[in-house]
Amino acid sequence: MNSIDATIAEKGLMSSEMGSERTLYPYVTGTSVIGIKYKDGILMAADMGGSYGSTLRYKSVERLKPIGKHSLIGASGEISDFQEILRYLDELILYDNMWDDGNSLGPKEVHNYLTRVMYNRRNKFNPLWNSLVLGGVKNGQKYLGTVSMIGVHFEDNHIATGFGNHLARPILRKEWHENLSFEDGVKLLEKCMRVLLYRDRSAVNKLQIAKITEEGVTISQPYSLKTFWGFSAFQNPTKGAEGSW
Amino acid sequence: MFRNHTTWSPAGRLFQVEYAMEAVKQGSAAIGLRSKTHAVLASVNKANSELSSHQKKIFKIDDHIGIAIAGLTADGRVLSRYLRSECINYSFTYESPLPVGRLVVQLADKAQVCTQRSWKRPYGVGLLVAGLDESGAHLYYNCPSGNYFEYQAFAIGSRSQAAKTYLERKFETFMDSSREELIKDALFAIKETLQGEKLTNSICTVAVVGVGEPFHVMDQKTVQEVIDSLEITEERADQGAAMQEDRSPETAPMDI
Numbered sequence: 001m002n003s004i005d006a007t008i009a010e011k012g013l014m015s016s017e018m019g020s021e022r023t024l025y026p027y028v029t030g031t032s033v034i035g036i037k038y039k040d041g042i043l044m045a046a047d048m049g050g051s052y053g054s055t056l057r058y059k060s061v062e063r064l065k066p067i068g069k070h071s072l073i074g075a076s077g078e079i080s081d082f083q084e085i086l087r088y089l090d091e092l093i094l095y096d097n098m099w100d101d102g103n104s105l106g107p108k109e110v111h112n113y114l115t116r117v118m119y120n121r122r123n124k125f126n127p128l129w130n131s132l133v134l135g136g137v138k139n140g141q142k143y144l145g146t147v148s149m150i151g152v153h154f155e156d157n158h159i160a161t162g163f164g165n166h167l168a169r170p171i172l173r174k175e176w177h178e179n180l181s182f183e184d185g186v187k188l189l190e191k192c193m194r195v196l197l198y199r200d201r202s203a204v205n206k207l208q209i210a211k212i213t214e215e216g217v218t219i220s221q222p223y224s225l226k227t228f229w230g231f232s233a234f235q236n237p238t239k240g241a242e243g244s245w
Numbered sequence: 246m247f248r249n250h251t252t253w254s255p256a257g258r259l260f261q262v263e264y265a266m267e268a269v270k271q272g273s274a275a276i277g278l279r280s281k282t283h284a285v286l287a288s289v290n291k292a293n294s295e296l297s298s299h300q301k302k303i304f305k306i307d308d309h310i311g312i313a314i315a316g317l318t319a320d321g322r323v324l325s326r327y328l329r330s331e332c333i334n335y336s337f338t339y340e341s342p343l344p345v346g347r348l349v350v351q352l353a354d355k356a357q358v359c360t361q362r363s364w365k366r367p368y369g370v371g372l373l374v375a376g377l378d379e380s381g382a383h384l385y386y387n388c389p390s391g392n393y394f395e396y397q398a399f400a401i402g403s404r405s406q407a408a409k410t411y412l413e414r415k416f417e418t419f420m421d422s423s424r425e426e427l428i429k430d431a432l433f434a435i436k437e438t439l440q441g442e443k444l445t446n447s448i449c450t451v452a453v454v455g456v457g458e459p460f461h462v463m464d465q466k467t468v469q470e471v472i473d474s475l476e477i478t479e480e481r482a483d484q485g486a487a488m489q490e491d492r493s494p495e496t497a498p499m500d501i
Binding site for chain 2: 099101105109112116139
């Protein structure tokens with residue numbers, strides 16, 4: 001009796017004639033994205049790594065993209081799903097522009113649209129395996145929010161995804177304040193990214209910082225952070241442990 | 246036979262569409278006007294008899310949009326259900342109010358479909374859509390032909406020409422009017438369509454939407470207070486005119 005029910009359920013919900021066609025696990029993934037509100041708008045940082053499991057395979061993946069006139073999106077998680085989301089957003093913005101009527105979708109609207117998409121996919125047991133950060137400025141109002149692969153969404157003054165939740169958030173909670181200047185904002189982001197670089201195994205030392213203000217979006221050229229490994233504990237690491245290497 | 250579907254006449258006209266616009270002209274009057282920050286709708290309520298209640302002509306579509314209709318009220322009811330549905334779907338997806346201009350275009354496209362299918366008839370109702378969005382307060386008129394226009398002030402329905410004449414004289418002041426002035430002007434325009442009949446709160450309905458003020462129908466007591474203040478100003482002006490020179494009592498209504 002039970003086995004019959006299970007097969008019916010599988011046939012209907014979780015598989016098709018050809019076998020299962022839903023996302024089971026991610027393959028090529030991006031790691032943390034960090035976003036903060038500052039004086040003139042939003043700053044976001046993400047590295048350019050695409051990991052294939054434990055291999056740091058792709059090192060020029062752009063994980064920050066502008067959306068329309070007023071928004072910026074950053075994604076961690078499955079890169080192919082992020083590309084799919086970019087296509088959805090492209091179509092959304094296209095239709096918005098085709099109205100040609102002086103109204104435009106702001107970051108709040110894009111964030112909520114994405115929330116609906118992510119949540120609906122989760123309900124079908126076929127999620128887009130991403131954690132997204134959505135930031136922007138419209139009519140002087142700054143907006144920064146996040147959506148996860150299960151549709152959990154909220155806004156805040158500073159956002160982090162993935163490992164950033166554990167490593168960057170404490171730093172942001174302590175050091176973020178209203179009306180950061182651009183330089184201070186970048187310094188704060190770099191501080192968080194450096195910690196992630198040291199401690200997150202899927203981080204690569206090539207990152208971009210994106211800024212969005214009322215004037216528009218700027219995404220920096222990729223650059224690297226300076227790191228320091230000259231700690232005395234790293235000299236002669238095997239001292240006192242005979243036979244180690 | 247071909248007068249019964251929406252097909253072309255030899256003279257290049259769509260009779261069904263024109264007849265539908267005729268139906269709008271037969272309905273009781275509705276007027277709308279707007280300033281930079283507020284939009285006001287007012288309608289004349291006709292009841293079939295003393296025993297019945299009167300037709301509902303003003304509908305709230307969303308917190309930021311409302312409509313007033315003239316013509317086949319059943320068609321108006323159906324369209325207001327469509328408009329409410331569009332607004333609520335947009336709000337759900339985008340957590341933001343639907344811009345008035347976009348709603349109006351969607352409505353116009355829906356009306357146009359009925360002018361191009363032989364098995365459909367045009368909606369027999371004209372709608373004054375008043376709403377507020379990021380770019381300020383708006384007033385649009387949607388007609389059965391599928392056309393729509395934005396207006397500073399407009400009047401539709403029977404004897405609307407009298408109201409339009411009044412509005413044409415005063416429309417340049419509306420953009421900067423206060424909310425109270427707008428309401429007064431709306432009621433005055435309604436008075437014009439009544440042509441002699443006494444204006445009381447039982448034969449008219451007024452609704453407002455504006456910055457910080459969701460769309461709502463004003464309660465009858467407040468409406469009566471505004472009507473009373475209109476008459477006081479009128480009496481004073483009349484007395485003033487009478488005291489000045491020999492003027493006929495049928496002077497044009499003075500500017501309030």
